Amino acid sequence: MQRAKIRLYVDHPLGQGQDVPLDAAQAHYLFGVMREGAGSHVALFNGRDGEWTAEVTQAAKKRGMLCCVGQSAAQLDPPDLWLVFAPIKKERTDFIVEKATELGCAKILPVQTEFTNSGRFRQDRAQAHALEAAEQCLGTYVPPVADMQPLAKLLTDWDPARKILFCDEALVGPARTLGALQPGPWAILIGPEGGFSPAERARLHAMDAVTPVSLGPRILRADTAVCSAITLWQASLGDWR
Amino acid sequence: MQRAKIRLYVDHPLGQGQDVPLDAAQAHYLFGVMREGAGSHVALFNGRDGEWTAEVTQAAKKRGMLCCVGQSAAQLDPPDLWLVFAPIKKERTDFIVEKATELGCAKILPVQTEFTNSGRFRQDRAQAHALEAAEQCLGTYVPPVADMQPLAKLLTDWDPARKILFCDEALVGPARTLGALQPGPWAILIGPEGGFSPAERARLHAMDAVTPVSLGPRILRADTAVCSAITLWQASLGDWR
Numbered sequence: 001m002q003r004a005k006i007r008l009y010v011d012h013p014l015g016q017g018q019d020v021p022l023d024a025a026q027a028h029y030l031f032g033v034m035r036e037g038a039g040s041h042v043a044l045f046n047g048r049d050g051e052w053t054a055e056v057t058q059a060a061k062k063r064g065m066l067c068c069v070g071q072s073a074a075q076l077d078p079p080d081l082w083l084v085f086a087p088i089k090k091e092r093t094d095f096i097v098e099k100a101t102e103l104g105c106a107k108i109l110p111v112q113t114e115f116t117n118s119g120r121f122r123q124d125r126a127q128a129h130a131l132e133a134a135e136q137c138l139g140t141y142v143p144p145v146a147d148m149q150p151l152a153k154l155l156t157d158w159d160p161a162r163k164i165l166f167c168d169e170a171l172v173g174p175a176r177t178l179g180a181l182q183p184g185p186w187a188i189l190i191g192p193e194g195g196f197s198p199a200e201r202a203r204l205h206a207m208d209a210v211t212p213v214s215l216g217p218r219i220l221r222a223d224t225a226v227c228s229a230i231t232l233w234q235a236s237l238g239d240w241r
Numbered sequence: 242m243q244r245a246k247i248r249l250y251v252d253h254p255l256g257q258g259q260d261v262p263l264d265a266a267q268a269h270y271l272f273g274v275m276r277e278g279a280g281s282h283v284a285l286f287n288g289r290d291g292e293w294t295a296e297v298t299q300a301a302k303k304r305g306m307l308c309c310v311g312q313s314a315a316q317l318d319p320p321d322l323w324l325v326f327a328p329i330k331k332e333r334t335d336f337i338v339e340k341a342t343e344l345g346c347a348k349i350l351p352v353q354t355e356f357t358n359s360g361r362f363r364q365d366r367a368q369a370h371a372l373e374a375a376e377q378c379l380g381t382y383v384p385p386v387a388d389m390q391p392l393a394k395l396l397t398d399w400d401p402a403r404k405i406l407f408c409d410e411a412l413v414g415p416a417r418t419l420g421a422l423q424p425g426p427w428a429i430l431i432g433p434e435g436g437f438s439p440a441e442r443a444r445l446h447a448m449d450a451v452t453p454v455s456l457g458p459r460i461l462r463a464d465t466a467v468c469s470a471i472t473l474w475q476a477s478l479g480d481w482r
Contacts, residue, residue, distance in 0.1 A: 219380075
């Protein structure tokens with residue numbers, strides 16, 4: 001079956017013969033903007049049932065109905081990797097969310113650190129961004145984005161079974177070989193532009209779950225560090241092996 | 242010596258006791274915008290002599306003179322890695338240039354492929370972007386950005402001693418282990434959004450210098466692929482080891 005060109009996220013179960021209603025915004029986009037109508041094919045995903053090709057069975061101005069006619073891609077969930085990061089400027093935060101979605105993170109957790117510039121984090125905006133990244137890159141999984149919380153609280157409640165890959169900007173030098181890392185649930189922790197405070201660094205270094213790593217001899221922006229750390233983790237422990 | 246807060250790129254030799262004249266734009270920035278004056282300290286780099294702390298010895302509206310008082314960072318050149326990429330939308334092209342600079346590429350070569358959307362490439366804009374990325378990330382090296390050229394021409398003139406890591410978007414699956422790659426000069430090749438044409442792919446696969454690799458089971462945007470491929474290369478063969 002040829003892949004449908006238009007791809008939509010729906011919050012509805014998908015399966016053979018399943019009817020899927022559209023909301024007003026989606027009906028407007030599909031029938032008003034894209035000029036599709038009854039009989040058109042669209043790709044649907046909901047973050048859990050893979051991607052399905054669906055046929056438009058009813059098209060109206062503010063509503064519509066589709067029917068799933070076949071699965072076009074199996075569900076691909078990411079490995080159990082979280083990204084914990086300190087939000088930076090708006091565009092770079094959007095970028096981090098996009099890249100974490102593309103590169104395969106299971107969950108995105110923004111944290112407020114002592115040196116975090118941004119006191120505010122729009123969870124709804126970031127979640128929409130993750131959804132858009134999955135939509136555009138033919139992903140079938142959308143990582144949930146949590147509300148921002150203080151790093152100190154996150155660490156107090158931390159499950160020690162989940163290891164933390166602490167990208168310590170103070171360790172500028174050859175990157176530690178990640179091949180020796182233990183498999184299992186992990187989180188990557190990336191600091192804000194100003195780095196972590198001395199108290200935060202001391203606390204992190206004292207935690208059993210934490211492995212500090214360097215990302216090479218150059219200083220990287222936070223958004224670059226996100227891409228590099230996820231890539232190295234995926235290649236050593238994730239589903240890029 | 243404390244690191245100076247302001248960091249400028251100058252196209253002038255740097256060394257102990259060396260006088261360095263400022264151009265009108267830099268003098269305006271330093272004395273007009275940043276309100277510095279005689280006696281202030283500034284960090285200078287020129288892409289080849291490391292980073293130097295310099296003291297302002299003359300400050301005027303449209304000119305100024307600095308004198309190098311000590312080296313604050315040694316020159317750090319990247320490994321012999323080129324990035325060959327097909328320019329995409331403006332912001333994403335800026336982003337690729339920025340990331341290639343931060344992650345440590347020696348040279349940036351934009352190419353026109355059969356499916357390249359963008360027929361035009363502003364070399365001066367991209368070069369300024371590379372310089373800005375080095376300035377902001379405390380880099381001492383600025384990769385030269387070439388003018389755009391057709392991929393076919395680049396491949397015809399290719400030196401077979403330089404290997405090509407061909408990030409083939411048609412190979413979606415586990416990434417090949419890059420650890421087995423042969424050391425030496427390399428280039429990373431990233432295609433445009435629509436991928437390479439069948440003729441381009443056939444030609445690349447037939448070249449001895451080419452090693453096709455996959456970047457995991459998800460489809461990545463071109464800018465994400467740039468970050469991931471440079472990271473994997475640096476960790477296997479470059480100066481992140």
